[in-house]
Amino acid sequence: MAPQTRRTAFPKVLIARDSDYEQSSSGEEEEEEEEEEEEEEGPPSEEDNENEEKMEDFKDAKRKGKTPITISLKKVCKVCKRAGHEAGFKGATYIDCPMKPCFLCKMPGHTTMTCPHRVATQHGVIPAPHKNTQNPVEFIFERQLRPGIASIKPAYVIPDQVNCAAIRYHSRRVTSLEFHPTYNHILLSGDKKGQLGVWDFAKVHEKTVYGNIHSCILNNMRFSPANDGTIYCASSDGTVSCTDLETGISTSLMNLNPDGWQGPASWRMLYGMDINSDKGAVLVADNFGFLYLVDTRTNSRTGKAIMIHKKGSKVVGLHCNPVQPDLLLSCGNDHFARLWDMRRLEAGSALYNLEHRRVVNSAYFSPLSGSKILTTSQDNRLRIWDSIFGNLDSPSREIVHSHDFNRHLTPFRAEWDPKDPSESLAVIGHYISENFNGTALHPIDFIDINTGHLVAEVMDPNITTISPVNKLHPRDDVLATGSSRSLFIWRPKEKLDVAEQLDARKIIVFGGDGKKRRKKYRDEDDDDSDDDKFTFKGKNVKVKKSEKQTTRYSRKAKR
């Protein structure tokens, strides 16, 4: 939204040659030998010296707001523009630029290949300090609660095989997922365009897409606790909607942009949302730091907007404590997650302010006891804050994990496994790719947040896109993934029979696809009716025509 500007002067031209360094430029070398300290990196290498002059020029031009055009006859790193190394894929392995801090843990001196946090079985563990050992709360916990907690943790069950079809009914990337609270096979999905999909993944072909509820990003959705046929959605169009899933009839409970588009400075977008059934309220928060309450009985806004995060900053997440209805957790772009008492909601009155080094993508209470908080921050760390064994002044544990990509992707959020009685299993997509048998894949990680161990990485050679949106089923061993525009359902491999495993390999992309895309495969004007038919579990479903398409989840091959 920032205004586009044009360069006013022609930039300097630099030429780097393979043999000895020679330079031709647009003319006079003013202030060429101006003193300037090189950025603090290790000792300069041969290549550094060779290119010093060029770098000076580069910086010089940069200072004047002109980016020089570098005509390179020499192989140069695309990241740091220096010779002697090259960042990028070597086969399916990505080689980092050694001049940059580690892309995983952000510390200088090594790359992701050699990062100590990259060891698979001990993924990025920073040991948890065991605090407050003589704390009376802990004493009571040990006396009264510990006996009720199984000492031997049940083995985790990991849904690691795509078993029913991948579906692609969204025309833009998926931004949110929610399982139906009572129907086990219904998955709701929202996308960047504001479309809401309802998918019965047991009857694979049964899907409904509501395209008229919102006009842009569907950021969060929650089922009504009172009526599980009703879903609330918060969108970047500034409205909260309440939709009946049977009829598709939707009402708008609140519209923060009643006057339409008046420019980016006034356009309000709704991000975080949760429902407090105890108070009969839908809580939503916007991109200017404000919280709004909507009464679910009257479907109308109550009270005034409350500033809960830094003025002008986006509040991306809200979560009500599952046990204590008065506790509210929020997180946002001001680098904080904040804990609030619903009875005393006013600017600056948070009970705790959980500090992070970067933007906080999500903050969730643990699903059963509500005593732990799991946050995902753009500094590539998951943090666990424990209100019983720790205090909320600092995290009990930090887990280094690659999820810091920002633009063009839905933000990664670590999600609890709602079925895990020990409240220690979390799932989160992985940004940087790993080399799996020669294919660069972005796995979905299952992490034991008590130990920091990577319990499992789930991936499929046909899914080459990044999977930032993941949700574990509230009752079944099922994982739902939103990756680009596609949805995937995963189940544990050992629970699939042979036929199901074969099915999983056969049927891949089907369903209403974008018309423009389908033109790629046929020229005639088309609607949904003339796709090839395919039988899956006795149901007629539609699949793409070409053989390639039926064996791939995504369109493009990656090498």
Added chain:
DNA sequence: ACCGGATGGAACC
């Protein structure tokens, strides 16, 4: 097969 665009945040000054 290439390339531009949609985009958000941070680091500059």
Added chain:
DNA sequence: TGGTTCCCCTCCGG
């Protein structure tokens, strides 16, 4: 404080 520029593994479609 605001305007400007840059940014390391996107992904789609023209």
